[in-house]
Amino acid sequence: MQEQFKIYIDRLKNGATQKIDAQLEPSFMDIDEPELSFSAPVRVRGEAYLTDEHLVIHLQAAAIAERPCAICNKIIKTEVSVNNFYHTELIQEIPSAVFDYSEALREALLVELPLIVECNGGKCPERENIAPFIRSKDRSDNPTYFPFTDMDI
Ligand SMILES: [Zn+2]
Numbered sequence: 213m214q215e216q217f218k219i220y221i222d223r224l225k226n227g228a229t230q231k232i233d234a235q236l237e238p239s240f241m242d243i244d245e246p247e248l249s250f251s252a253p254v255r256v257r258g259e260a261y262l263t264d265e266h267l268v269i270h271l272q273a274a275a276i277a278e279r280p281c282a283i284c285n286k287i288i289k290t291e292v293s294v295n296n297f298y299h300t301e302l303i304q305e306i307p308s309a310v311f312d313y314s315e316a317l318r319e320a321l322l323v324e325l326p327l328i329v330e331c332n333g334g335k336c337p338e339r340e341n342i343a344p345f346i347r348s349k350d351r352s353d354n355p356t357y358f359p360f361t362d363m364d365i
Pocket residue numbers: 281282283284285286330331332336337338
């Protein structure tokens with residue numbers, strides 16, 4: 213457990229708040245694949261405090277995901293941010309009264325990943341090369357396909 217991620221419950225008793233303001237090494241994201249990696253530090257800010265029964269962690273975070281453009285496959289950097297994330301944990305279920313928030317932060321960031329990224333701000337220069345192919349394929353395969361026609365509205 214890395215020190216940066218630790219929240220000591222005893223320090224929060226009597227209404228204290230722990231400020232969180234850190235640049236975290238991205239290794240806690242634990243993802244390093246051709247399709248997705250994180251190499252820049254993850255910026256996180258927020259606070260942790262206790263309610264009667266819960267530890268509450270309130271965070272903002274930003275990371276840089278590196279992923280291939282969906283069209284040309286060039287690796288591009290996409291900012292992934294979490295603006296108003298709350299994680300709560302029952303105090304009595306926190307082992308040794310020390311909570312590591314890295315997993316909660318990791319999941320919060322991964323949820324925000326866009327499904328598809330495209331280079332050049334969504335105007336990949338390779339798009340023109342494949343667009344005519346996509347259009348003609350759609351026409352021949354499904355000339356009159358409208359996905360919502362059968363819905364009962
Ligand atoms: Zn591209």
